[in-house]
Amino acid sequence: MGTIVELTGVNKLYGKNHVVKDLNITVDEGEFLTLLGSSGCGKTTTLRMIAGFEEPTTGSIKVEGEAIEEKEPFERNVNTVFQTYALFPHKTIFDNIAYGLKMKKVPKAEIKERVFEMMEMVQLSGFENRYPSQLSGGQKQRVAIARALINRPRVLLLDEPLGALDLKLRKQMQLELKRLQKKLNITFIYVTHDQEEALTMSDRIAIMHDGIVDQLASPTDIYEHPATRFVATFIGETNIYDGCVTSVTDGIATVTLENGAVKVKCDDSFSILEYATVSVRPEKMRFDTKAHEGFELVAQVKDYVYVGSVLKCIVSLPNGNELKIERLAGQELPAIGSIIYPYWEPEDGVLIHNDSYKIFKALDEIKLA
Amino acid sequence: MAKRSKHEFKSNTMPAIVTVGPVAILLLFLVVAPLIFVAVMSFCQTDEFYNVVYKFTSVNYGKLISTDYLKIYAQSLLIAFITTVLCVLIGYPFAYIIARTKSKKKQLFYMLVIIPFWTNSLIRIYGWRTFLGSSGWLNKLLMVTHLVNEPVDFLYKTGTTVLGMVYCFIPFMVLPLYTAIEKLDGSLLEASSDLGAKPVKTLFEVILPLTSSGIFSGCIMVFIPCLGYFFVSNILGGGNTDMIGNLIERQFKSANNWPLGAALSIILILVTLILVKIYQKLGGDMDNLGV
Amino acid sequence: MKKRILAALISVSLVAMSLTGCGSSAETGATGDQGELNIFVWTEYLPDSVVEKFEKETGIKVNVSTYSSNEDMLAKVKSETAGAYDVLNPSDYMVAQLIAQDMLQPLDFEKLPNFSHIGESYKNPAYDPGNVYSVPYMGGAGAIVVNKDKIDMDITSYADLFDTALEGQLVVLDDFRAVIGMTAKSIGYDMNETDTAKLAEVSDKLMELKNNVVLYDSDSPKSALISGDCAAGMIWSAEVAMAMEEVPSIEVIYPEEGAYLFFDNWVVTKESPNSENALKWINFVMEPENMAMILEEFPYLCANTDAIELMGDEYSSNPAKNPPADAIAKGSYVENLDASTLDIYSEMWTKLKE
Known part of the structure; x- marks a missing residue:
């Protein structure tokens, strides 16, 4: 498996506020990588820089070897699942999911086929004519995932997607997400502050605090061999x-x-x-x-x-x-x-x-x- | 068995009367009664001394069907329409930039739109007349920079009237738009971009549909008063192109034909009611009309 | 902290701005202990200085309101409470209307000794025989004004104003009787034409004016000529005089067909609560020295011969200020029409302005 995403020397400053400090991360193709840390550690900022919603102050971000840090979000081959779902309230579930394909000017018949396929995959068949306001939190989450995945992105970015769900549903969704990821073999970059979630789902975890990555390793390594005092106290x-x-x-x-x-x-x-x-x-x-x-x-x-x-x-x-x-x-x-x-x-x-x-x-x- | 308390209200009428009553009476005197008076007058006549004679006649309404009056109505509707469209085209980008700027100057920009409002619009329109006149600053500027050799005739054209109207009504458009645009969830715009939509696409697929209530509100708040305005066309249009407002004003002043003026006003009120009904049917937000 | 300062600044400026709206008309030591007087007069027709002088001499507090057409005045007077205005300044035909509607009170000439200064030819007018209700003030003509720098063609008559070469150049009074009358005269008909067949022709002719006129203004028509927005038109004669003072190339022309003439008069409303003060005012204005002050600022044709003497040559030989006798002889006054004819005039005007 090769490297699919590479962050080199990435810094982000908001005025004097140095939020992300000299980040170097490589993400392997097909892996489930989690950025874990408490609020303010820079994990969401990092994710947003990969998505294109923020621009790094210095450093480069490469996806499949191509530098993308100057590209707009709509020019990048990555998709995001938002914490607040960000479903278009004025569009039906079908139109929400089809949005990305519509932007790519995919023919109508193909759109229809792929949307229904995706809806089945996330177990939302039958909901195509409903509106987001009529759905529960869990259902909305699945629409958000479907909407992103349908575009077959090389990398899927997930920003604390399960944060608003109750415990039972969250555990259920964790398993579903993992299952989906393995099935579609898409690289997932996941952001969360919940260490249990990170330990359960990830192939590797990058523990961040104060804008730096303390350790980037598999869950076992992180637990058994913490590299810094912070990691040791943060996990378990x-x-x-x-x-x-x-x-x-x-x-x-x-x-x-x-x-x-x-x-x-x-x-x-x-x-x-x-x-x-x-x-x-x-x-x-x-x-x-x-x-x-x-x-x-x-x-x-x-x-x-x-x-x-x-x-x-x-x-x-x-x-x-x-x-x-x-x-x-x-x-x-x-x-x-x-x-x-x-x-x-x-x-x-x-x-x-x-x-x-x-x-x-x-x-x-x-x-x- | 416990007896019912004497003070228990058996219905809701008493509280309703006490709270809504005074306002209702006020409305009755200030709105309903005058409206009835105007309606009655529209069916009256005048004598040669311009006094109102309370004898029933439908001659006033008959006059309204003449081509002259219809032409004036059509003109007013057209000017009001053009003004509204221009207000949307100019007001929307303006409102958007103010509503979504993260700059600390956001409050300042908002005030800049509102502050001119505090000056009487009549005075501001006179200001425009001076500015656009043959010896006004605009022409002076154009002459000094040699863009023209002679002063340009900006004043006393229909276009000038439209300019004045747009100037007066832009705040009425910007305010509801601002409110609607501010409520827009930024993450929706990010999601749209993330899914491959270029900014123009995002505008038409996400931004405009979700702010349409603001656009509607703004249009109503501009179009309806615009129909009744008369001083802008008097001052900037040179009194050349009559709008319904001019016509009505004249009946109550120089032409001294109050019954005709009353009939014209009733028609204007009916047109306004129809427009509001259409707005409501199209799903307009009736609660935020007063924004 | 910054927010508070900003809020305070805004509140202060708001208060300041609203206060500037208060207190407008001539406030000059008039104590008001001699009572009040409400004058309703034409715009640009009564200098503040004269009003102030009256206030000083009598101690009466004067409130001046203005109008720019007779019909506007009538509409306002009728719509306000009776007695809201003590003194009015209607034109000839309007005096007749007011008399007919019993809205004026007869004047007590024992209190108006200065009436002796009024020229004989102006006394006893047709619209108020014996001067029972009115005293003449000033008048003039709806004269033709031309800026010779901008217009080549020779304009000598009302008819010339309809020439297509003058497209988009004219300013005329926003007065339907004056403009329609002028149109009627231009095709040889009467200023106060009533024949329906002839009126139909007048209506057609009137439409020819539409393209030429860019501005209808009875408030201050000289402004358009001074600023250069208009090059010619038909406006009050004294306004022409004032324009001439600012722009030397402007000239006054009295039309061949005979000009639209008007004469304005002082009257006292029937319900006036201050009739004593009203008479004091009217007498004050007829004092030659005071009338001369008025003529200095608004040089119209004047009924007060002794005042004219005080003005000297500069006034009496200026054709715009003091229309020559032959122009007056040829001219015609507006007279009252019956309701149905008035309707026709109204419709014509609506058609022109649409």
């Missing part, structure tokens, strides 16, 4: 420990935290005296009644939170920080108030560079030069 729940690397031996680093030393697996990009962050998912946390080798953490059990299938145990460290330990309900757990010694298998943790590390490295290089 985790325990975060900031500290300083004191030794690196055979791929295991010893990190000294405020509350004591811990061990975690690391790669060779880490060096001694580097500030780093350790991330351990609650379900990977273990504890013992006595100190475990290599770990100096001591904690007291504060509380238990029952969440249906799992039990979360909140323990507090001497400096006031809290840890979460997750267990399946039914397993044995220590009583509230008891002292435990938390630890984990080094390979169950992730060591992440602390951003400020980069500053020190740069300063170092200047000194050496």
Whole structure:
């Protein structure tokens, strides 16, 4: 599968507001790529730049190798599904879906055929003469999807399309969208702030915050191997420990935290005296009644939170920080108030560079030069 | 069994009378009564001293069928129509730009349309007369730049009257259009473009249909008053081309034939009612007529 | 903050603008403790300075309203409450109409000693025998005006105005009696023609005027000539005089057929609540010195011979200001017509203006 969309050095500034910073993303043909982040991170702006509703301040956007950043939306071979559906209220469902084909001056008979085909695909047969105001949210969403897909775009852009639907419908639509995407083999670029949605549907996720992409990887990679502190805290729940690397031996680093030393697996990009962050998912946390080798953490059990299938145990460290330990309900757990010694298998943790590390490295290089 | 409270209203009449009553009485005196008076007068005659004689006659309505009067009606309708069309053509782009600009000056532009309104339109029309005259600024400009050798006759033509009318009525067109265009959902325009429509196509497929109520409103607000205007054709048209308004005005002033004037007015009112009915049938928004 | 300042500015300018609309007519120390006077007079016919002088001398507060045609005046007077106007300034035929409709009160000549200054030939007119109700003021002719710089052809008669060479050049009075009368005279008929067959011919002739006239104006017809929008026409004689002062190439011509003549008079309405003040006013105007002030500004033909003497040569020898005796002798006044004839005239006028 080749690259179908390529963003290189894309920046977007609104006045002094630097909304998208030096973005470099490649999207593979046929993949379901999600841009994930909270509001204001630049994901929607990025999508709109690919669609053509905004122009990048600098940088290039290529679709199938062709630079399109200067082209108008109607000149691009991509289509958008809008968050608010944007169905034409004065046109019937048939006319809405047929709109793109009408603009391409496709013959009437062919339009009719393709519209009905598409309506069947999104399970809206029989609705052709209705108006958008007569449809439910879910139905409107399907019309919006049909209207976009009928044009056989190379890339479909979806801007938080399921945001306005209720939970059950949303889950249902997620599956449908995924199914459609696989069936038609169209590249989907999807924007959402819902991480569960992203994890469910995507082939790869680009986690964005503050205008930059923190990590672009498959859901598993993102969950298991978060590249930055932000990604670690954004996806799922985790325990975060900031500290300083004191030794690196055979791929295991010893990190000294405020509350004591811990061990975690690391790669060779880490060096001694580097500030780093350790991330351990609650379900990977273990504890013992006595100190475990290599770990100096001591904690007291504060509380238990029952969440249906799992039990979360909140323990507090001497400096006031809290840890979460997750267990399946039914397993044995220590009583509230008891002292435990938390630890984990080094390979169950992730060591992440602390951003400020980069500053020190740069300063170092200047000194050496 | 609980007894019904004495104060419980058995129907809605009492509240209705109290709230709507005063207004209804006002309307009765200020609108209905004068209308009846005018209608009655239209069937009267005059004596040689121009006094109204209350003797029934249909001679006034008979006169209206003469070609002269019909010609004047036709002319007025034509001028009103042309004025309305020009107002749409000029007013629409104007309203569109103001309504959809993201500039912080949006309020300012809106005020610029409204502010001239605050000056009496009669004075503004006189201003146009001075401006367009043989020794007015426009001709001076044209002569100074050597575009013409002699002053051009801008004044006292039917075109001048239309210009004056358009000038007076543009705000009446821009305001309803502005309201309708502002309500337009920007994402619809993006969707249209996304689906391959060039700007012109988007205009005809999306923008115009969705703002048609504004266009309708604006047309009614221009066309109907335009029919009755007389001072514009007097001042800018030189009193050359009579419109219905001129005709009616003259009956109540120099010609001193109030019954004829009354008959002409009744006809004008009927024409207006028919137009409003057509507007309503075409789906016009009756609530926003006062915009 | 910015929004508030803007809002404040707008409110202030709104208030200022609405206030400028208030208070218009001559406010000059007239205390009004001697009462009021409501004068209804022709436009461009009564200088503010004269009114102010009267107010100063008598302490009477004067309100001046104006009109530009006799019929307009009549319509207004009838539609307002009785007594809204104390003094009117109708033309000859209109005086007759007002008398016939019992709308005027007889004048007390003991209170009008200045009547002695009026020329004998102007006393006792046909429309008000014995001057029971009226006192003559000023008059003139519907004279032909020509801007010699713009028009080559020689214009000497009303008939010449119908020449196709004058297409789009003329301004005429917005007065149906004057224009129709002029048309009738141009084909040799009477100013106040009643014969229906002849009127049919007049109607046809009138249509020939349509292409030549671009402006109908009784308010201030000289403006069009001064600005150059029109090159010739038929307007009030004093207006010609005023135009001549601004544009030397403008000339006055009294038509061969005999001009349309008019004479305006002061009358007092029957219901006038201020008849004492009305008489004071009329007497004041007949004072030669005051009449001369009026003539300085609006140089019409004058009935006040002593005032004319005060004006000197510049006035008496100017044909536009003081129409020559032979022009007056040839001229004709508008007279009242019966209802059906009036209807015919009305229809003709409608046809011309459509």
